[in-house]
Amino acid sequence: MSPTFDVALVPFEAARSELHAVRETVFIREQGVPASIERDALDPLCVHVLARSQDGTPIGTGRLTPERRIGRMAVLGDWRGRGVGEAMLALLVEAARVAGWPEVSLHAQASAIDFYRRNGFLPSGPRFEEAGIEHQSMHRALAGPAAVEDREQATAMLLGLIAGTRRTLRIYSRELDSGLLDSSDVVGALRRLAVRGGETRILLQDPDAPRRALAPLIGLSQRLPSSFLFRAVEDPVDLAYPSAFAVNDADGWYFRPLGHRIDGEGRIDSGPRARELRNSFDPVWERSRICTEFRALGI
Template identity: 65%
Template sequence: MNTPGFTVQPIGYEDGLPALRQVRETVFVQEQGVPLALEWDELDPLCHHVIARDDGGHPIGTGRLTPRHTIGRMAVLADWRGRGVGDALLRALVAQARGLGWRELSLHAQVAAIGFYARHGFLPFGERFMEAGIAHQSMRLLVDAPNPVDSREAAIAATLGVVAGARRRLDIYSRELDPGLLDVPEVVAALRRLAVAGADIRILLQDPAEPRRALAPLINLGQRLSSAFAFRAIEEPADRAYPSAYLGNDAGGFYFRPLGHRFDGETRLDAPARTRQLRYAFDPVWERARPCTEFRALQI
């Protein structure tokens, strides 16, 4: 996998050990204080490893797939963070798992990295825990299949994944701007980034009055970025009877909830047929709905 500035490739354990050590011991042992004895384990020789190298051939990032179908030891040198290296490593590992016929992957994410893995479709499950003195969260991904969402934390991760994957368009069908989901600071920040990048964000509401009373942060954001956000209220009785809620982007990502007042549902970031179906359902309701002029007049 070639990206401007660096390359990601599989690497054998024995031949690649010096390069793997150079990255992992710098990041985990020197930076994060993980004991050297805990950094290397009996699984390492059995794993599928990938390495990122800069254009000069120097190792800058690593990751591994274990025989237990887990992703681990994701590390990127400090000077290369925020430049897409971690994303490329994770995509390469998921692609390897797909090639091996694996249908489920899991990982232990450092809590600060939950949003990063959510952007790639991983959802949190279980309680947070300490590992090598660092707070972690278990996350998993069903490869090439819808992923079940069964908690508020998973719902937030699913929403972040769909928003982050949008290119130029995002559609949101909501009852009342989903308190506990669309007002979470990480989600609001992700929507702001998408809007600033020039995307169109259409939001259909069944009840615009309640988020207005609650001073929902998306209303304020929509006022400040009015060229990106459009709100409409559903008024047709048949449309208002629709029980579900969903997000869909223009890159094949969706998060669908059969009952719009619950977080339970399913999500997938690479399902263009399903997102087209949701868009075909969204468009005619959007045309029948009225603009939320009361949001434009609201002073917060």
């Protein structure tokens, strides 16, 4: 099916009226942002993206500011949930990469945090109010891996990996990472991956701990047995492996040098490191035993 919209970088002066038409509808009329705040002196200095429907009607906007920040992301109501935001964001991220920026940041409205997490952005700092709306500062590394320093960032990184998985997600964990792999956001994302035909392979060093804790992923795997596969590491060399990681079958990975800690680093778009981790995972998977005890657990 041909796309129903087009997305392109546009010069501000030539597209001023179209950009403002979308932003006025979304920010000023819909969200009540004062016009004096919505329109600022940065506009002529920014790189702008504009989405248009097939008949040429403007339906979405976004911009890159000189402060290396993405902003003014707006999509008309009838077009939300149809991939317009993702397409605009991808084009802005690529423009920032071409410009040589090491990272790009943004202030996400609270209602859009999940959208940005799925697209590789990590939260930083507390939430704050801007133009009367709750926001969260977020950033995405472009030139190297992003540092993951706390559970919120770990969750965001994992959600980005799950969203980018084409068919198979691989997870190497000590004991199913309580507080991360049992969070409602992550479990929900893994369920959605399963529903769209994806498979999650999980290697565990200690399968008894999550079984005793009634980990929600075990229950989910019983309902969707063809989508969730668990194996237990038994080789002494494998059991001595100190790290933990998740890697998808695209270019995304999240690596923790010490598996009992949450801090580490990751990216959603680094192919060589992703291939390295998949090549590390697969031989261990082949020589590990199937967790048949998970199938028998009645929850």
